[in-house]
Amino acid sequence: MAEINLTQTEAHALIAMGKHRSDIEQRTFPMGGESLVVPLHSADRREQFLLDISRARIDLRRGKFQNRARQVVILLRLDFGGPPHRNPDDEEIPCPHLHVYREGYGDKWAIPVPIEYFPRLDDLSQTLDDFMMYCNITQPPYIEAGLF
Numbered sequence: 001m002a003e004i005n006l007t008q009t010e011a012h013a014l015i016a017m018g019k020h021r022s023d024i025e026q027r028t029f030p031m032g033g034e035s036l037v038v039p040l041h042s043a044d045r046r047e048q049f050l051l052d053i054s055r056a057r058i059d060l061r062r063g064k065f066q067n068r069a070r071q072v073v074i075l076l077r078l079d080f081g082g083p084p085h086r087n088p089d090d091e092e093i094p095c096p097h098l099h100v101y102r103e104g105y106g107d108k109w110a111i112p113v114p115i116e117y118f119p120r121l122d123d124l125s126q127t128l129d130d131f132m133m134y135c136n137i138t139q140p141p142y143i144e145a146g147l148f
Helices: 008-016 124-134
Strands: 019-021 026-028 035-042 048-055 063-069 073-080 097-100 110-112 137-139 142-144
Touching: 008 073, 026 035, 063 124, 073 124
Parallel strands: 019 137, 026 142
Antiparallel strands: 019 035, 035 048, 048 063, 063 073, 073 097, 097 110
16 A cells, blocks of 8 residues: 655644545444444545544454544544554553654654543543544544444
8 A cells, every 4th residue: 555645734734624424324333353434524525534443353442543534644543452552762652542643654653642632531432422523523424332
């Protein structure tokens, strides 16, 4: 898969851009070992985005929520229930952590989860809602809460 590099200004603009659901399909939150890819678009439909939701097969508390632009560029990714992450500067960030696009590094950098935006990390349904708000998904897709 081809890698697309963005400037930091472009990445910030894409993160800040309002994102809308691309359809009215009712989806179900993934079960263990499953994943879901939901198409999104900008208000003017010039930019396409994807919302990825994945869960581990055995430990259902482990997974990720991810927002991509241009099919392959990970803008934001929330990892939960897994191991710590080691940044390129060798700093270890405990899980859960938030990957934020950084020019020249893509999604290789993580930060501690900003608790003011994610106050209930133990509630996956609420955390998904918080993640969509953090990604500026202003018209969220319809995702039925399955077994959390």
